[in-house]
Amino acid sequence: MIRRGRPPGKVLPPPRPLRHLAPRVPRLGEGALPGLLPEARALMALPNVIATGFGRKFTGGKATGERCLVVHVEAKTDDLPAQGCVPSEIATRGGGALRTDVVGCGHMRALALRSGEGLLSFDNQTGVCALTFHTERGAFALTCAHVVTDLSGALPRPVRWRPASGVAGAGHAVLATRLSAPVIAADAAVIELLPGIAAGAWEVEGGNAYINALDIFREGEGTEYFYVTPRGTVYCGFPQQMAGGSVAIDGAVRTVGRYWSLRVPAGGGGLPAREGDSGALVLRRGIGGYVAMGLVFAGTPAGAEQQVGVFPFRVVWDSLALGVLPL
Numbered sequence: 001m002i003r004r005g006r007p008p009g010k011v012l013p014p015p016r017p018l019r020h021l022a023p024r025v026p027r028l029g030e031g032a033l034p035g036l037l038p039e040a041r042a043l044m045a046l047p048n049v050i051a052t053g054f055g056r057k058f059t060g061g062k063a064t065g066e067r068c069l070v071v072h073v074e075a076k077t078d079d080l081p082a083q084g085c086v087p088s089e090i091a092t093r094g095g096g097a098l099r100t101d102v103v104g105c106g107h108m109r110a111l112a113l114r115s116g117e118g119l120l121s122f123d124n125q126t127g128v129c130a131l132t133f134h135t136e137r138g139a140f141a142l143t144c145a146h147v148v149t150d151l152s153g154a155l156p157r158p159v160r161w162r163p164a165s166g167v168a169g170a171g172h173a174v175l176a177t178r179l180s181a182p183v184i185a186a187d188a189a190v191i192e193l194l195p196g197i198a199a200g201a202w203e204v205e206g207g208n209a210y211i212n213a214l215d216i217f218r219e220g221e222g223t224e225y226f227y228v229t230p231r232g233t234v235y236c237g238f239p240q241q242m243a244g245g246s247v248a249i250d251g252a253v254r255t256v257g258r259y260w261s262l263r264v265p266a267g268g269g270g271l272p273a274r275e276g277d278s279g280a281l282v283l284r285r286g287i288g289g290y291v292a293m294g295l296v297f298a299g300t301p302a303g304a305e306q307q308v309g310v311f312p313f314r315v316v317w318d319s320l321a322l323g324v325l326p327l
């Protein structure tokens with residue numbers, strides 16, 4: 001049922017930087033703004049403030065050249081009380097004033113591979129990272145087998161991912177369920193991430209919580225489910241347990257075993273499912289985090305009756321013999 005590939009060749013470490021050519025980096029607040037660090041750090045206590053520093057002021061999207069105290073906030077809003085607002089200027093010790101520049105940029109997040117990020121296979125098929133996780137061997141990612149390999153099941157296969165900055169190497173698919181089996185019971189693969197690739201383990205792209213539990217679908221329930229893709233969130237619901245069916249993979253029609261079919265409502269505020277969504281992790285909101293439900297492996301064309309096919313998360317995990325779930 002499972003094919004294992006040889007691990008990829010050793011990755012050479014990057015060359016050491018030429019330290020003697022590196023310029024001296026000034027300390028924060030050094031130079032023209034001595035003594036203002038306490039005032040800058042004090043602003044961190046205000047609601048909505050996520051970072052403070054020093055730089056040049058922007059007005060109307062253009063740099064003015066004026067030195068200022070930069071304040072990054074979650075979002076610009078008029079709903080805060082006066083005592084919670086960032087002052088327009090800060091008094092300096094010489095009797096002058098330094099203006100502030102409030103930037104509504106949201107929280108900084110590590111540029112890590114996490115659930116909902118886009119993947120690109122060796123033959124340029126697109127898919128979605130279901131999640132990333134860590135073991136004593138290193139960092140790994142989970143997605144669909146048909147995203148990162150083909151019907152031959154040959155492994156290992158190189159995989160790239162698509163952060164906002166472009167396309168970068170992610171690692172190699174080293175474990176996958178057999179797509180050539182008479183009946184496909186699960187469509188899943190594990191990617192061993194390259195050294196240096198940060199993995200936001202059990203994190204969801206754009207989310208504010210971790211995946212901290214798993215659950216099973218229940219037929220016909222009205223719970224709202226969703227999955228995250230690089231293009232946005234797809235909402236789905238009203239799961240139906242299917243006894244089996246067929247799916248087109250790499251131009252061949254394959255038989256699949258039991259799976260769940262979820263309806264994607266048209267015009268419900270979310271996006272329709274589309275090609276390239278395979279590997280996405282269906283979630284629901286739980287207490288203190290997200291609940292993992294299943295892996296998207298197929299879907300029907302967009303329309304009033306659009307459906308997505310989902311293998312239950314427990315079935316996917318057990319099919320790869322990954323051991324005890326750390327949830």
